[in-house]
Amino acid sequence: MQLLDGLLVSKTIKQELTEKVAIRKSLGKKVPHLAAIIVGNDGASMTYVASKVKSCEEVGYDSTLIQLPSETTEAELLQKIHHLNQDDAVDGYIVQLPLPKHINEHKVLMAVDYRKDVDGFHPENVGRMALGLPCFLPATPAGILELLKRYNIETEGKNCVVVGRSHIVGMPMGLLMQRNDYPGNATVTVVHSKTKDIEKICSQADILIVAIGKPLMITKEMVKPGAVVVDVGITRIEDSTKNSGFRLAGDVDFQQVADQVSFITPVPGGVGPMTIASLLVNTFIAVERKDV
Amino acid sequence: MQLLDGLLVSKTIKQELTEKVAIRKSLGKKVPHLAAIIVGNDGASMTYVASKVKSCEEVGYDSTLIQLPSETTEAELLQKIHHLNQDDAVDGYIVQLPLPKHINEHKVLMAVDYRKDVDGFHPENVGRMALGLPCFLPATPAGILELLKRYNIETEGKNCVVVGRSHIVGMPMGLLMQRNDYPGNATVTVVHSKTKDIEKICSQADILIVAIGKPLMITKEMVKPGAVVVDVGITRIEDSTKNSGFRLAGDVDFQQVADQVSFITPVPGGVGPMTIASLLVNTFIAVERKDV
Numbered sequence: 001m002q003l004l005d006g007l008l009v010s011k012t013i014k015q016e017l018t019e020k021v022a023i024r025k026s027l028g029k030k031v032p033h034l035a036a037i038i039v040g041n042d043g044a045s046m047t048y049v050a051s052k053v054k055s056c057e058e059v060g061y062d063s064t065l066i067q068l069p070s071e072t073t074e075a076e077l078l079q080k081i082h083h084l085n086q087d088d089a090v091d092g093y094i095v096q097l098p099l100p101k102h103i104n105e106h107k108v109l110m111a112v113d114y115r116k117d118v119d120g121f122h123p124e125n126v127g128r129m130a131l132g133l134p135c136f137l138p139a140t141p142a143g144i145l146e147l148l149k150r151y152n153i154e155t156e157g158k159n160c161v162v163v164g165r166s167h168i169v170g171m172p173m174g175l176l177m178q179r180n181d182y183p184g185n186a187t188v189t190v191v192h193s194k195t196k197d198i199e200k201i202c203s204q205a206d207i208l209i210v211a212i213g214k215p216l217m218i219t220k221e222m223v224k225p226g227a228v229v230v231d232v233g234i235t236r237i238e239d240s241t242k243n244s245g246f247r248l249a250g251d252v253d254f255q256q257v258a259d260q261v262s263f264i265t266p267v268p269g270g271v272g273p274m275t276i277a278s279l280l281v282n283t284f285i286a287v288e289r290k291d292v
Numbered sequence: 293m294q295l296l297d298g299l300l301v302s303k304t305i306k307q308e309l310t311e312k313v314a315i316r317k318s319l320g321k322k323v324p325h326l327a328a329i330i331v332g333n334d335g336a337s338m339t340y341v342a343s344k345v346k347s348c349e350e351v352g353y354d355s356t357l358i359q360l361p362s363e364t365t366e367a368e369l370l371q372k373i374h375h376l377n378q379d380d381a382v383d384g385y386i387v388q389l390p391l392p393k394h395i396n397e398h399k400v401l402m403a404v405d406y407r408k409d410v411d412g413f414h415p416e417n418v419g420r421m422a423l424g425l426p427c428f429l430p431a432t433p434a435g436i437l438e439l440l441k442r443y444n445i446e447t448e449g450k451n452c453v454v455v456g457r458s459h460i461v462g463m464p465m466g467l468l469m470q471r472n473d474y475p476g477n478a479t480v481t482v483v484h485s486k487t488k489d490i491e492k493i494c495s496q497a498d499i500l501i502v503a504i505g506k507p508l509m510i511t512k513e514m515v516k517p518g519a520v521v522v523d524v525g526i527t528r529i530e531d532s533t534k535n536s537g538f539r540l541a542g543d544v545d546f547q548q549v550a551d552q553v554s555f556i557t558p559v560p561g562g563v564g565p566m567t568i569a570s571l572l573v574n575t576f577i578a579v580e581r582k583d584v
Contacts, residue, residue, distance in 0.1 A: 106425075123427075127419030130467075131459050133398075135415075157488045165470055167423050174466075175422075178457055178482050187493070189481040190470050196449045201479070 001258050002151070004230065004265040006143070009150050010273035014059050017280055021060040024287075032287040033062035034118065034279070035084055035093035039077060040070030040100050049096045055276050061283065064090065074103045078111055085113040091286040092118030092136075094279070115289070118282035121168065130175050136282045141173045143274025144209065144230055146281075148183045151263060153207070153228055160186035161205035163198070163251070164212035169232055173209055198222075215249040220256040229257065229264040232271045293550050294443070296522065296557040298435070301442050302565035306351050309572055313352040316579075324579040325354035326410065326571070327376055327385035331369060332362035332392050341388045347568050353575065356382065366395045370403055377405040383578040384410030384428075386571070407581070410574035413460065422467050428574045433465045435566025436501065436522055438573075440475045443555060445499070445520055452478035453497035455490070455543070456504040461524055465501055490514075507541040512548040521549065521556040524563050 021031060034056050038049045049065060056063035066080065077099075084093050093116055099105050114124035120138035128135035137145075148155060160177045164170035170190060178188040186207060191198050202208055202222040210218055211232035223229060233251030250267030258264055265271055313323060326348050330341045341357065348355035358372065369391075376385050385408055391397050406416035412430035420427030429437075440447060452469045456462035462482060470480040478499060483490050494500055494514040502510055503524035515521060525543030542559030550556055557563055 123419030123423055123425060124416050125419065126422050127415030127417065130418050130422055130463060131415055133415060157486050165472070171422060171467070171470075174470075175463070178463075178466075178484070180457070180484075180486075185484075185486040187481065187483055187487040189479065191479055192470070192472075192477075194449050194472075194477040195479040 001261055002263050004147050004151055004228075004263050004270060006147055006265060006271055006274040007269040009147055010143075010277040012150070013146070013277040013281065014055065017059040017284055020284065025060075029291065030091075030287055031060065031062055032283045033064070033089055033091050034283045035064040035066060035090045036096060037066045037068065037077070037080060037084075037093065038096040039068045039072050039103065041067075042098075045096050045098070052094070052276060052279060055280055056283075059280055061280070062089075070100050072100075072103075074107065077103060077108060081108065081111045085111075085116065090116065091290070092116045092283040094119045116286065118279055118286055120172075120282065126167075126172065129172060132179060132181070136285065137176070137278070138168055138172045139278040139282065140169050140211075140232060140271060140275045141176050142278040142281070143271060144173065144232075145176055145183045146278065147230070147265070147271070147274050148207075148228075153183070153263065155183040155207065156185040158186045158206040159204055160188045160207040160209065161202055162188060162190045163192075163202065163208070163210040163218070164232075165190050165192045166211060169211040173211065177207070177209070210251040212251055214251055216251070216253040218252040218257065220253070220260070223252075223257045223260060225260045226262045227260075229261050230271065231265050231267050234267055234272060293553055294555050296439050296443055296520075296555050296562060298439055298557060298563055298566040299561040301439055302435075302569040304442075305438070305569040305573065306347065309351040309576055312576065317352075321583065322383075322579055323352065323354055324575045325356070325381055325383050326575045327356040327358060327382045328388060329358045329360065329369070329372060329376075329385065330388040331360045331364050331395065333359075334390075337388050337390070344386070344568060344571060347572055348575075351572055353572070354381075362392050364392075364395075366399065369395060369400060373400065373403045377403075377408065382408065383582070384408050384575040386411045408578065410571055410578055412464075412574065418459075418464065421464060424471060424473070428577065429468070429570070430460055430464045431567045431570040431574065432461050432503075432524060432563060433468050434570040434573070435563060436465065436524075437468055437475045438570065439522070439557070439563070439566050440499075440520075445475070445555065447475040447499065448477035450478045450498040451496055452480045452499040452501065453494055454480060454482045455484075455494065455500070455502040455510070456524075457482050457484045458503060461503040465503065469499070469501070502543040504543055506543055508543070508545040510544040510549065512545070512552070515544075515549045515552060517552045518554045519552075521553050522563065523557050523559050526559055526564060 053063045114122040120136040125135045162174045174190045177186045207228045209230040215235040231250035231252040236246045237249045239247040406414040412428040417427045454466045466482045469478045499520045501522040507527040523542035523544040528538045529541045531539040
């Protein structure tokens with residue numbers, strides 16, 4: 001078994017980006033600039049955003065963190081978004097989810113100019129991805145593709161099972177693994193809450209990508225010997241052996257299946273760091289597009 | 293075995309639309325107006341476009357057929373498209389493909405205002421489809437969904453195999469069959485040229501949707517007894533028993549498999565008429581959106 005070490009690969013990607021940014025600087029070109037909007041002060045969201053901003057600094061990007069109070073109105077947020085759409089200094093930006101309940105999340109995401117939508121959530125980007133056109137790929141699926149690529153995982157003609165059909169991971173992951181490209185050209189089956197016999201379908205996967213948010217759901221019997229396993233889930237579960245009383249668990253029971261797989265992502269340190277790396281890559285793409 | 297009679301269902305849909313148009317007229321509301329652009333005089337394309345225009349007339353729509361000479365430049369075509377985007381009288385329009393080789397098809401399709409893109413080809417519509425948002429569904433997949441619906445075919449939890457991953461049929465079909473809605477909620481596997489063991493995968497399908505353009509490819513061994521079979525293919529093949537010397541064949545060997553299936557589309561008279569019906573439905577949706 002070999003680890004798909006997302007933390008390590010993300011560091012390599014950051015190093016590559018750092019060098020590219022330095023080259024841009026030396027040529028007098030614009031440095032990439034990522035902005036992030038967060039509304040309210042939810043602890044987990046603040047942590048995520050802070051880590052995105054910190055990553056920008058690591059690679060030499062400019063970054064702007066826009067913290068708005070939780071009582072911000074939808075109109076005020078939309079105005080801020082309109083401003084970011086217009087602001088040439090900002091190459092890409094993200095709106096940290098979830099938003100407070102009085103704000104229509106969909107309306108806000110639709111207001112983001114798709115050319116700055118480095119999260120890849122806008123329908124224009126999703127459609128372009130589905131059609132194989134230039135776009136910002138959604139960060140988590142893009143990170144998984146990059147991880148497969150860096151470990152030279154063969155995907156063509158493989159049976160790939162994606163567990164979960166969410167709009168930000170499962171659905172795009174299925175499309176990307178079935179596209180005519182590398183990584184891709186796999187025979188993809190997407191399973192979900194309405195699927196019968198999930199166990200059997202998973203157990204036939206050469207590549208198993210799990211993004212359903214049910215900790216430890218994937219057990220030994222559900223994994224084909226020699227499979228490549230990518231675990232997107234990350235949930236706090238109780239663990240009395242830890243001082244904190246909890247630990248982070250993926251959707252895959254790593255302990256049970258690690259012995260029998262060829263490659264597997266750890267949790268944490270697998271898909272998570274790759275997601276942030278993809279966001280940085282998308283922001284770099286955003287600034288490069290302006291060069292043309 | 294029961295036929296999924298697309299010709300019959302499409303007539304019912306046209307009748308329903310005729311009544312709806314009459315109601316709109318009686319209320320003094322705008323009658324739907326579909327325009328079609330064709331460049332050059334390819335025989336098959338002329339036939340397709342003519343049949344779309346004729347269908348508009350049948351249901352009481354206004355229609356405009358714009359025939360441009362084959363030497364039309366890309367700039368001239370783009371100008372025409374710009375004009376149609378602006379023209380409030382036209383609710384939806386289509387650009388008949390293929391275009392002459394000196395015109396960039398992609399550039400042309402991207403220029404169509406997605407709010408008038410009743411073919412559902414624009415990335416904005418494809419992305420909205422993928423995200424479950426209001427959109428124009430691509431006509432062939434939408435026609436297939438409607439056919440399944442009219443015959444009350446259960447899709448939830450069924451194994452659905454889509455043969456082919458084209459941008460206008462296979463890819464969207466997979467997304468629609470896996471979405472959380474009816475028809476949908478199936479466990480979808482998309483197979484394609486790089487898939488190993490297509491025969492075996494097809495033979496496990498409860499619902500088999502074939503859109504690969506290889507006449508008679510799907511044989512008896514590839515169809516599960518009791519399956520629902522939808523055949524999108526339509527190709528001229530030699531047939532010495534016919535006066536014309538040819539007949540139209542689907543991707544499925546109808547003669548071989550008809551006995552063992554529960555439902556199957558004939559070719560012709562299955563998916564084809566449903567595609568045109570979907571175009572009419574999309575145009576109706578387009579005019580209704582303006583009411584709001």
